[in-house]
Amino acid sequence: MTNIRDVAKIAGYSVSTVSRVINQQNYVSTATRAAIQKVVDELDYAPNDVARDLSRGKTFNVGVVLPHEDHPYFTQLIHGITTAAFAAKYHVVLLSSRYDADLELQYLEGLRRKAYDALIFTSHGLPLSQLAHYRQYGSIVICEHPRDSGIPAAYAHRRTTYRDALIYLKTHGYQRIGLLMSRPIAVSATSQATADAYQMVFGQRPAPEICVTDVITLADGERAAKTYLKRGQHFDAILANSDDIAIGVSRGYQAAGEAVPFLIGQEHQLSGELVHLPTIDHYFKTVGERALQLAISGEKKTIAINSRLITEQ
Template identity: 35%
Template sequence: MTTIRDIAKLSGYSVATVSRVLNNHPYVSEEKRRKILALIKELDYIPNIKARNLSIGVSKHIAVMIPFATHPCTDKIVSGILSAAFEAGYKVTLLPTNYDPTIEKRYLDELAAQAWDGMIITSKKLSFEVISSYLKYAPIVCCEETGDYPLSCVAIDRRKSYHELFTALIEKGYRNIGLIVGRAAKDSASTSIVLDTYRSVTGRKDDTYIVKNCRTFEDGVKAGDYFATLKSLEVIVTNGDDVAAGVLQNDALTSIDIIGEENLLPSRLLNFSTVDHHLDQCGEAAFQLLFEKKKKTITIPHTYIERNKR
């Protein structure tokens, strides 16, 4: 295999000069550039990308830590990241973790070893304290509120969006409001916020109308089976359009209003209302924050999309 030293030896120029040509450095004479480029073409030389990245200090390659390889909400954030990264000429590696802190820590160690130029964390199990300790190696941006920690973030004001939603439902005369959430409150700040807001606005302290640990269509089907046993139920607020679509598989709930989340295809096809937190915009903003020198927080506004009752 031809190396950069072979090109230097055959051209009669130094390795440094060949490296300048490979990196399109301006301070090389046209005669030298033409001769070196001709040899590169003749010998079909392919530069060592890792070595070149080390020499220029950037690989234009970022990592995105995601909880699951396939999840509608994660897909929407990733779509925004990919769109922004493509425009900037960056490569993106997705790192599924299944919320395993050991795996998350391993990926952060790889970041410290300069595997990527930076990392976006869409959701995690590790503490912000642990994550913050890696900022000395590379920039990190989180897709959730990071509080006083020195981590830039793109936040969704779930407290505001759910307060507005539950308040609007109460004002419409609903009293028995079902709620579906994902991870346990002790593991998820988002779940904790939604539950606190629900109890504060509705005044309901028990969990009779709450179903937890739902993330998929299949989970929604099981939740629908439970809600079908609650005769006084009037409306169900879910944590995702796929989950809402699962709930709707139960024929006993045909008279119940369903509200989804994130304005995905199921809510449009089945014509139910949804809260859009614009996660694609969250992903785009997270990518841009990787290049900010100081900590910065961006809050993405939400939109309630009301559709006809089925």
């Protein structure tokens, strides 16, 4: 493999002059530039990006930690992140975590080892304090409310919209509400926002038995419906954590020959549109764009993107 020293030697100039030619910098005479360019072309020389990254001390890589690849939240977020990364000439490195603490730690170590300039956690299993500890090694951005961690964040401002949704249900006469969540309230900011909104509207924390957690897919929605039925619980309405999941819930009730509660979905997915399901759009693409911008600028900001309740579609 030919390197910059080969080019310099053959062209009869110093390495630094060659470097200035390939980086299109000033202070190279036209003749010299042409002579060096000729050798570069003849030798089919291209600078080594890894060496360049090493000497510049920067990789232009942003690691994106995501628990699943096939969930709409992450898909939309990734779309926003890659769009913004592309515009800023950064590279997006996908890091699967499955909420595994060891893996997340490995990725944080990657930041320490300079594999990435910045890390975006679309979600996380480790405590925020541990993420915060790694900020000394590089920029870290999370996609949820940072609490008291001080970590820069871009996230969907869910609570207000969840409140809107629950108020909507209440004013339409739905009193007994079931809540579906991807993760337990104790560990998930999203689930907390749901619980907080519930408290605002109904004056108390949601009882544990009205919440079903670990609901991710349509099949989980179906399972949740069966769980409710098996327990003999009755609900007027259910706030599902995605449109697909709401569809699953609907199927679960139908399969059991029971009346389907009123449903509200989330994510504004095609499936919900098909059955005219009320939903909440969190604008995750925008969240992703903002997260990436924070990550590369190093700004210590918190950006909340407003969600929207969509009751007619």
